[in-house]
Amino acid sequence: MPKRLDIQKILIIGSGPIIIGQACEFDYSGSQACKTLRQEGYQVILINSNPATIMTDPDMADKTYIEPIEPAIIEQIIAKERPDALLPTLGGQTGLNAACALYKQGVLAKYNVELIGASYDAIQKTEDRMIFKEIMESIGVGVLASAHVSSVEAAEEFANHNGFPLIIRPSFTLGGAGGGVACNLEELREITHSGLTQSPSSQVLIEESVIGWKEYELEVMRDIADNVVIVCSMENVDPMGIHTGDSITVAPIQTLSDLEYQQMRNEALKIIRTIGVETGGSNIQFAVDPETGKRVVVEMNPRVSRSSALASKATGFAIAKIAAKLAIGYTLDELPNDITSKTPACFEPAIDYCVTKVPRWDFEKFYDTDVRLTTQMKSVGEVMAIGRTFKESFQKALRSLEQGRFGWGTDGQDRYSYEELTQANAADVFKEEITHYLLVPTAERIFYIRYALLIGMSIDEIYTLTGIDRWFLHNMQQILDIEIKLRSTSLTKKLLQTAKNYGFSDQQIAHIYQMDESAIRAIRQKQEIFAVFKSVDTCAAEFDAVTPYFYSTYHGEENEVVPKKTHKVMILGGGPNRIGQGIEFDYCCVQAAFALREKGSTVIMVNCNPETVSTDYDTSDTLYFEPLTLENVLEICQNEKPDGVILQFGGQTPLKLALSLEKAGINVLGTSPTAIDLAEDREKFSAIVTKLGLLQPQNGLVRSIAEAQVVAKDIGYPVLVRPSYVLGGRAMEIVYDETSLSRYMQEAVKPSPEHPILIDRFLEDSIEVDVDAVSDGSNCVIGGIMEHIERAGIHSGDSACALPPFSLSPKILNEIRRQTKLLAIEIGVVGLLNIQFAIKGEQVYLIEVNPRASRTVPFVSKSIGISLAKIATNVLLGIKLDSLGFTNEVIPPYTAVKEAVFPYIKFSGTDIILGPEMHSTGEVMGIDQDFAMAFAKSQSAAGSRLPLAGNVLLTIADKDKPLVVELATKLRELGFGLVATKGTAEYLQKQGILVDPIAKIGEGSPDIVDEVKNGRIQFIINRSLGKGPLSDGYKIRREALMEGVPIATTIEGAVAAVKGIEQVKLRGMQVKAIQEYHQAKKNDSSV
């Protein structure tokens, strides 16, 4: 069928900020959709609050609204733009929920907007688990015994009938938020309660448990003519009981016979047809009893999902692009398979390799949290690796994680050494602990399997404890057998080749032979053992592939890459999403690719994150889906011989390879590795600072506790302490006295000669400033100066900030500009740089310089309407800023506010208070004519919409009490009721402010927590009533989080919030497309 001509304008809802369960895969799918629909001649209207996305680039859509994804806001956009259709299936659960809300509120009908892709009816059938279950039963598809309950009592009754364990899932939540496995009555009560509060419909589904069953997923596509294909089949290595997002997954399915697979396929077809997903992709999950083959359907997502991104990258089948085309009326047989260009998309990809996905967790950032893997997703990112065998791809995936691992153990990072585990009494010593870690899944379990095998536990024993299919365990046994062989014999050519076939990295082999990685590399080169590159071609080589999408393997001798003879630039990506390094870096890499292609260079992209736009085969000219390790990068370089490599856009991941790559003779474009080292090495950097006459907080490097005490005393408390060379503020803490300093060094991080600790003077109450700039070596232009809203002491990634600054004097701003330029030239930065300053009074202190793209580059670019990464890419090619016409800092006549988004709801037990250790997973942007409204928008976008009426709870530490008087007065003026604990209440009452006193926790009923629970409190200003899980402050914050009450934990945040509330009350939130802002800026600057 030809495409629809009765619609012209299509609204796409993005997925908002990166959170656990909803990462940049929706930027990938949304960007593909925008691009595709515009190519087809439709006008695209986009709403997404996440500035770090490629999809919100001004030229991706006709109108881009970086506004909160809320029904009322979207309604304004609809009223203004009058789209004909809304495509809800590409923006994750957020987009789907928003679309459903608009439908239910009658907005879509009012403005005559058609839902395309999936109907409201179909969405409801999959979202309401009871309806879904009934439908499944009616078509003869197996389901589990389950019931929807709205109370803890009803849950208990279900348990009486069905026994334990039971799985609890709240309706309408993401990544299984609030769900869990209950093995007894107590757990059942706790999880049910939590789930009921988190579910927007106050309902949870209780289900018979299939923990330990095998878990499978099918990615299904259907078109309007009812053609259905399975794009990819996936098998989870981790069995049921662990969220798919937290499971190691392989594609295709490995342990089902054809008969079983086809029966599952038949059910999938039946399901998508019966549910009535008219067009596009769906994801269907099944559980299979390993002993009997009994199969049940677990769930279905009637939209593009995280698994779709994985399936796309695993097969080369462009799910999102095709889904967008199907939504506008095309059928699968009318669309070409991009990879072959000759065959149609109406087929099922045949793959001739094995794909392994491994989730990336960041538990170490959340002390006190439950690190067990359950049905609630906790991973913050994932990596994918491709190999010719499971063993190869499995080991590649583990070394893609950027956690210092170089494969499946034996890389110097193991918890127990090989010698320990193979000593005579190893089983007696370790078995109990290992058994525990096999039984209770955590991020480390996969490595415990190796320990278990080493102490002699059998595959059957491990299977019983983990539920991981014996086939996978046996493959791991085979890897271990080779490790043992490596340990027991000399490294013959044959053995080395076998080890490489089994996915061992040079690092692992080097570790075994106690050699350097480079020595193993030298041996390989001498013996001519090199990686070859094979294509991802959707057809197992049956047809010629035109799209160059490759992976490395040590299997076989045929190398399929024919390096191009053009000017080639290789971009190293950022690897998996994790806290501290997210989608922002992928945005920069993609911008660089676009800029290079515009200049006619051939772009070679290297990355291992399947969720990204950078790993879309459309983004670059040649894509290598590879770990970002030195070994893998060098193998690609050897093959491609690129003219230059760009490291500065992928965050810390590629930067750490800089010196080694330079040493290997690779041409690193832009800031030289030596210059990078200059900025990263403390001592060299201090010398520059002194030379330039700039100010740095006093600091020292210590290697023992005694030394630390002396240095800290000399600097003066409070001090900021952290291990040297850390990212995202790992283990960073502010300590106020010697006792805390000693405690930190004893409990958190022990200093040692090899691992010194940095001590900085902590500039209390200073204002932090972030600057992004581009330098061409002789000229440096500021991209944006951002003023943090929270005071120093909070990690810059976790702070809200505003562009342009809202309180700094011109004098200070000019000083910041002067210092930025001075540093850029002195260090020799060519490309992007980011500098953090702290302003204390009139003094400007230099905190750090990062000679690379920063987390704020996309935010700044969207704010000023200029892509800094593109400018920087041109600079890397040797073009001067003058010739690029980027000569002046752009100061927009409006304000953009960036706000961080946190994953606390997924980490039970974690305090939400902000500190020097970064916790946020993503960010949103609010943009408006003034700071207050932009801030209010940023809060809404971050999911904590500021209230316009009701009661505000104030719990303020003594030292901060004077600071809230004005705030409290203002809140009263705005019509809020005030509630405060005794001390705060008395203090404010003395100032003549009307405040209701409230009981502290345990001092009466209802106490603070009760009131929060009862919905009497609409906003909380909580200024630290102590830390630790027993403190009142902690309990209040946790309760606020669970109940979704907005909370300000800093005075500055509270001040901004109150200003925002005032503005919203005054003039309401209005929407404006980013393109209109940028136009206004142009008009403004031309005046």
Added chain:
Amino acid sequence: MKFRIEPKIQVSGKGGFIIKALLVLEDGFHLSGESFTGSGEATGEIVFNTSMTGYQEIITDPSYCGQILAMTYPLIGNYGVTDLDNESNSPQIEALLVHEYHDYYSNWRAQSSLKQFLMQYQILGVHGIDTRALTRHIRSAGAMMSILSTNTDSLDQLLFKVQSLPKFAGRDLVKDVSCKQAYSYGTNERYHVVAIDFGIKKSILDMLTAVGCRVTVVPASTKALEIMQYQPDGIFLSNGPGDPGAVPYAVTEVTKLVGKIPIFGICFGHQIIGQALGLKTYKLKFGHRGGNHPVKDLSTDHVEVSVQNHGFCLELPSPSRLRTNHLLAGLEITHINLNDNTVEGLLHSQLKCFSVQHHPEASPGPHDARYLFQRFAELMDKEKE
């Protein structure tokens, strides 16, 4: 169904030591690997199959007679083998090539390993072959004869041997796999179908049974007269190995049956019907083997993901022949392969026969085309009226 007589491999006495194997193609292309079933030698046309599951069904499919099969999916053996998944009594391939053989299998249905199964029937199985490089070679150089041997001393000798082999096209392989005597399958009473066995798969018999047929399976050489003496409601022409142009005797008999009684043909059977109606066959460059080709039913415009296993194909009749040939006059092309627009289905309503090139019985592969068995039943119903 086919029973092997001559031993093809010798099982090495002790485990542990490696048996090298060499694959040599007619054009000199060669790859090495290791045998996992013992030493031996096999010859046949080299083909690849892109199915990711279903190795056992493929190996036991009589249509693979005379062929050395390479699986493009690299991990084979994972879920073992079970009697239930056999498409005939024994493996039918000449030898199996895989990238990585997994002797350790894990599946509740499995009865033994693929290795045990192949060894039981003395089939050479070789792993460590770069099956992707092989596939890419076949894709560009086309189908050809090959030799696989654990006697790896002389490449030249193997090359000489493979080049002296008779060409695949033109050989009648049907006589090797067709049953020697007629037999009955199933106890249904609704329809009685005579199936001409060119190398029939068990799942076809099961699918016919599932729509209510009692099947009398007869040898490929059975005469039309004899077939009609069974007084069937319909005739089924099965799949089979090799060149459909090499069995003129079957075409002759089918020509006599066309128009008299409902006929349904699959794959080789489809090519026989085509020839009986006056179409010609030709050899594809490297054939279609896998479970993912899109086939369009032109009557409904619906696309089914089809199961393919053929190296030969029916030629589209030219418009002038369509006008002049009386048999071709009412012929409809019902299905086409969307990858290369080859003919996938024929229907001659007047002559009550239809056929498809792909495999609606699947096994292995998607079940999308199973409705065709129902169509056959409906055709027989109509005839009964």
